[in-house]
Amino acid sequence: MTSGVAGETPMARRKLIAGNWKMHGRSADLVWAERLSGLLGRAPGSEILVFPPATLRAPMASRVPGFVAVGGQDCAAETEGARTGDISASMLADLGARYVITGHSERRRLHGESDGLVRAKSEAALKAGLTPVICVGETLDQRKAGEAEAVVLRQVFASVPEAAAGRVIIAYEPVWAIGTGLHASPEDADRMHRAIREAWRSGDGDQLRILYGGSVNPGNAAGLLSREHIDGALVGGASLDPDSFAAIIRAGG
Ligand code: PGA
Numbered sequence: 001m002t003s004g005v006a007g008e009t010p011m012a013r014r015k016l017i018a019g020n021w022k023m024h025g026r027s028a029d030l031v032w033a034e035r036l037s038g039l040l041g042r043a044p045g046s047e048i049l050v051f052p053p054a055t056l057r058a059p060m061a062s063r064v065p066g067f068v069a070v071g072g073q074d075c076a077a078e079t080e081g082a083r084t085g086d087i088s089a090s091m092l093a094d095l096g097a098r099y100v101i102t103g104h105s106e107r108r109r110l111h112g113e114s115d116g117l118v119r120a121k122s123e124a125a126l127k128a129g130l131t132p133v134i135c136v137g138e139t140l141d142q143r144k145a146g147e148a149e150a151v152v153l154r155q156v157f158a159s160v161p162e163a164a165a166g167r168v169i170i171a172y173e174p175v176w177a178i179g180t181g182l183h184a185s186p187e188d189a190d191r192m193h194r195a196i197r198e199a200w201r202s203g204d205g206d207q208l209r210i211l212y213g214g215s216v217n218p219g220n221a222a223g224l225l226s227r228e229h230i231d232g233a234l235v236g237g238a239s240l241d242p243d244s245f246a247a248i249i250r251a252g253g
Contacts, residue, residue, distance in 0.1 A: 013209050015046035015225065015252045016169065016232035018133065019239025020073065020101065020213075025056050032242050033063035039246035043067035046232065046252040050239070051101055054087055058095055071099030071133070074107055077120035079128075089121075089128035100125045101234075103135045103159050105175045115158035122168065123161045133169045133211070133234065134160050136196075140176035148174070152192060153199050162201070165208035170196060171234040177214025179236060184214060186223045186230070193229035218247035225252045 025032075048068045052060045061070040076086040092100055102125060103118035113121075118134065125132040136155040138148040152172065160168060172192050177183050184192070189212045197205040212224050213234030224230050232252065238244040 013207065013231045016049060016209060016211060017046050017245075017249045017252050018049035018051065018071075018099075018171075018211065018232065018234045019245055020051045020104075020234055020236050021053060021056075021240060022073070022106070022236060023053055024240055025052055027056070027059065029240075030056060030059055030063055032240075033060060033065075033068075035242040036068070036246060037065045039242055040065075040249065044249050044252070046249060048249060049099055051099075057092075057097065061096055069098055071097050071101065071130075073101050073104070075100045075102065075121055075125055075128075075130075077117060077124050079124070089125040089130050093128040093130055097130060099131050099133055099169075101135065101171075102132045103155075105135060105137055105173060105178060109175075115155055118159040119161055122159065126161060126163055126167060131167060131169060133171050135171045135173050135213070135234070137173040137175050137178075137214070143174065143176065149192065149195050153195065156196055156199065164202065165200060165204040165206075169209045169211060171211040171213050172196065173213035173234060179215070181215050183216065183220055183224070184212065186227050189224060190227035190229050193227075193231075197229055216248060218244050218251065221248040221251035 049071055051071045051073045072092040075089040079088050079090050102121045107113045122132040122134050136152050138151040142151045174184050193210045196210055197208055200208050209231040211232040211234045212230050216233045216235045217238045235248055
């Protein structure tokens with residue numbers, strides 16, 4: 001791949017392994033932090049990130065080792081106001097968060113979030129100084145109809161704000177692979193990541209980090225993470241168990 005600047009060596013995209021706890025976890029589960037720390041020992045080569053539920057964000061941040069960042073699972077598009085139950089990006093930043101997930105397919109499906117809203121949330125995150133991890137992915141019907149790539153690129157264009165590649169992260173999460181035990185083959189995922197990278201408009205696509213998500217586990221992580229265009233993983237179910245999460249982190253090198 002070429003770098004954004006002619007004549008320079010391409011800037012390495014550091015791998016990122018992220019755990020998305022979704023609506024799981026009670027205070028007793030915070031022992032996860034010490035167990036993960038014990039399993040990993042020192043900082044791994046990859047960047048590590050965990051997205052606990054909002055209730056556990058602060059206590060988790062105080063228990064994880066310094067090399068693990070703690071992010072939010074969602075944020076509002078607004079900064080503050082009469083929005084009961086919502087949390088703004090600047091509130092997350094105020095607590096020391098540096099990342100937030102936007103546009104997860106569960107938010108799109110269960111909360112009716114459109115590409116436009118995902119984009120507004122991602123813009124709010126950028127404004128608050130956070131890096132949004134913006135999720136895209138096709139359904140099984142769309143894949144069967146041969147529309148996977150078109151759907152995903154459309155979502156990228158409509159949900160991702162215009163920003164330098166280093167300011168955002170994209171997570172390709174085929175909807176049919178989330179929580180199902182089915183995962184995209186490393187070849188298929190790599191092809192999709194490459195298509196996203198090539199479609200990136202600002203010319204710095206080789207610096208864009210694109211994570212794969214959807215039933216990543218210790219058995220399939222190495223195959224996925226060894227691919228050129230797969231820069232990391234967004235792990236749901238398998239991130240709840242520190243042993244599995246540590247094994248996935250080790251698979252990232
Ligand atoms: P899963 O979830 O690993 O349980 O499939 C991934 C995600 O939804 O981010």
